[in-house]
Structures are given as C-alpha cells and as structure tokens.
Amino acid sequence: MFYPKYRLRRLRRTENLRRLIRETQLSVDHLIYPLFVVPGKDRREEISTMPGCYRFSLDKLRSEIKEIEDLGIPAVLFFGIPSQKDEVGSEAYADKGIIQEAIRATKEVSSDLIVITDVCLCEYTSHGHCGIPKNGEIDNDSTLEILSSVALSQVRAGADMVAPSDMMDGRVAAIRERLDEEGYSHIPIMSYAAKYCSGFYGPFREAAESAPRFGDRRSHQMDPPNSDEAMREIAQDIEEGADIVMVKPALAYLDIIYRAKSEFGYPLAAYNVSGEYSMIKAAAAKNWIDEKRIVLEILTSIKRAGADMILTYFARDVARWLA
Ligand code: PBG
Numbered sequence: 001m002f003y004p005k006y007r008l009r010r011l012r013r014t015e016n017l018r019r020l021i022r023e024t025q026l027s028v029d030h031l032i033y034p035l036f037v038v039p040g041k042d043r044r045e046e047i048s049t050m051p052g053c054y055r056f057s058l059d060k061l062r063s064e065i066k067e068i069e070d071l072g073i074p075a076v077l078f079f080g081i082p083s084q085k086d087e088v089g090s091e092a093y094a095d096k097g098i099i100q101e102a103i104r105a106t107k108e109v110s111s112d113l114i115v116i117t118d119v120c121l122c123e124y125t126s127h128g129h130c131g132i133p134k135n136g137e138i139d140n141d142s143t144l145e146i147l148s149s150v151a152l153s154q155v156r157a158g159a160d161m162v163a164p165s166d167m168m169d170g171r172v173a174a175i176r177e178r179l180d181e182e183g184y185s186h187i188p189i190m191s192y193a194a195k196y197c198s199g200f201y202g203p204f205r206e207a208a209e210s211a212p213r214f215g216d217r218r219s220h221q222m223d224p225p226n227s228d229e230a231m232r233e234i235a236q237d238i239e240e241g242a243d244i245v246m247v248k249p250a251l252a253y254l255d256i257i258y259r260a261k262s263e264f265g266y267p268l269a270a271y272n273v274s275g276e277y278s279m280i281k282a283a284a285a286k287n288w289i290d291e292k293r294i295v296l297e298i299l300t301s302i303k304r305a306g307a308d309m310i311l312t313y314f315a316r317d318v319a320r321w322l323a
Pocket of ligand 1: 166273
C-alpha cells in the first residue's frame with residue numbers, strides 16, 4: 001500500500017497512538033549499573049572525567065546500594081581500585097581484596113540485588129595490563145589461571161555473576177571449569193565477548209586507574225573495523241559456556257549488536273561505556289544538547305538494535321526518569 005491510499009502519519013498524530021505503535025520499550029528491568037569501589041573510609045569522590053559518577057569506600061557504598069535497590073535497578077557491576085598493585089594483580093584474587101569486601105558489604109544490605117564482578121587484571125597490575133606480560137607480550141595461557149582464581153575468589157565472596165573483560169582466548173572455558181570444580185555450577189558468566197580496542201574507554205581508565213604503563217591493548221582487544229571476527233568471538237564464548245555475551249562499546253557498534261542478536265539469538269548485553277557517557281555529560285554541561293532526551297534516545301537505540309540488557313552509567317538517572 002502506498003500514498004495516497006496509505007498515510008504513515010495517521011498513526012503518529014497523538015501520543016496515545018504513538019504509544020500503541022511503539023516497538024521498543026526501555027525499562028529499568030534491563031539496566032546494570034557499574035560502580036567503582038576504593039579502600040578507606042568516608043570516601044565518595046566524584047570522578048573528574050565522569051561527572052555524576054563516584055568512587056565509593058565500603059561505608060559509603062552501603063547507602064548507595066540501598067538507593068540503587070530502591071530505584072528498582074536489578075544489577076550492579078563492580079570495579080575495584082586496590083590499595084596495592086603488583087606484577088600479577090594479586091589483590092584481584094585476595095580473600096580480603098577490595099572487590100571481595102565490596103561484595104560482602106553489598107550482601108549485608110541487599111540479598112536480592114545481582115552483584116556482577118568484572119574479571120580483569122588491569123586495575124590490579126602495576127603495569128596496567130589485563131594479563132601477564134612475558135617478553136613484551138601479554139601471555140595468554142598463564143593469564144587464564146590467574147583469571148579463573150579471580151573469578152573463583154569473587155564468587156566465594158558472594159558474587160552472583162562474573163564478567164570476564166580481559167579478552168584472552170579461552171578465559172570463559174577456564175573460568176567455567178574452575179567454578180564447576182569448586183561447586184559453583186549455578187553461577188552464570190557474562191562474557192565481554194566482542195570487546196573492541198576503543199578510544200571510548202578513556203574516561204574509565206582515569207576512573208579505575210587502569211591505563212597501561214607501556215604499550216596498548218591492541219594485541220587482545222578487537223580491531224574496530226572488524227565485524228565477522230566479532231561473530232567468531234561470540235561463537236567461541238558461547239561454545240565455551242558463556243551465559244550472556246556482550247558487545248562493547250555500544251553506540252559506535254550498533255551493527256555488531258544487531259548482527260549478534262540476529263545470528264545467535266542469545267542473551268545479549270551492550271556496554272554503554274565511559275566515553276559515551278562523558279561525551280553527553282560534556283555537551284549537556286554546555287547546554288548544547290538535551291541530556292535526558294538524548295540519553296533515552298541512545299539507550300532505546302541500543303535496545304532496538306538487539307541488546308537485551310544495557311550496562312550504563314546513566315542507569316540511576318534513567319530509573320528515576322522512567323519511574
Ligand atoms: C577492563 C575494563 C575496561 C572497561 C571495562 N572493563 C577498560 C579497558 O578495557 O581498558 C571500560 C568501561 C568503560 O569505558 O566504561 N577491566
């Protein structure tokens with residue numbers, strides 16, 4: 001049917017007509033809020049590159065967790081900034097490590113909130129790399145052992161789900177095997193399956209103090225021009241036992257999100273990363289854009305592309321706006 005018999009504008013005339021026709025619904029149900037945790041007391045420090053985001057010490061974290069729960073956000077993702085860094089990132093798998101303590105503190109105030117932990121070494125290593133360097137390169141297989149120890153120690157502390165973000169080959173299988181052996185076969189893995197080597201992580205690296213001291217992450221994170229390769233990454237992670245696969249970043253990779261959902265029909269997360277957040281904050285601070293409108297538009301687009309859930313620093317704002 002074509003014009004003049006058919007007029008698409010007929011169903012756009014009023015808000016109620018538009019509501020009836022609306023295909024994609026943004027909901028608080030599908031949001032995951034990332035949080036940064038630091039040692040010490042009475043710390044709630046705004047991250048200079050990410051206005052509106054904070055680093056919390058454990059005491060301050062507790063009240064933050066209550067608010068997040070009251071807003072109806074179902075899950076948080078924890079990043080830890082340890083007091084000490086070393087060559088192998090040992091605080092990442094220490095029983096009294098910052099993340100392990102943050103998980104316990106969270107569980108004291110909320111048993112329902114889903115606690116997801118980032119499994120990576122870059123925040124914990126003195127060199128800032130996601131794995132163990134050997135002869136100037138990140139050594140894949142020796143890193144796997146440490147990563148599975150990190151995941152195990154987080155789960156022992158009470159994490160409900162682990163999210164490996166290092167992009168080593170075989171990490172999902174290594175973590176799955178270790179968790180199963182230790183009696184945690186019920187704990188899901190959300191794998192950062194297609195994680196690109198992106199300039200959009202800039203503000204995060206300041207927030208997490210995780211910028212590499214030498215070199216970069218190009219030898220393990222994906223090359224942005226590639227799309228077929230992302231499908232191979234996702235296929236491998238599913239084969240290795242990932243329960244949820246992730247595409248990261250989100251906004252500049254909507255095609256990857258769309259392909260991933262169409263080709264695999266698997267639970268899919270998209271990470272609306274720090275650079276995507278900070279760009280909007282900066283433009284909004286100058287009154288160049290309408291922040292709320294743009295955030296809702298972008299997050300809806302990420303869902304429309306095919307994401308089932310979104311990790312976003314806007315989760316708190318969105319929960320409030322949608323309430
Ligand atoms: C690695 C990790 C990074 C992010 C999440 N997990 C940083 C990186 O790979 O350099 C980026 C998140 C963001 O930019 O919001 N631990």
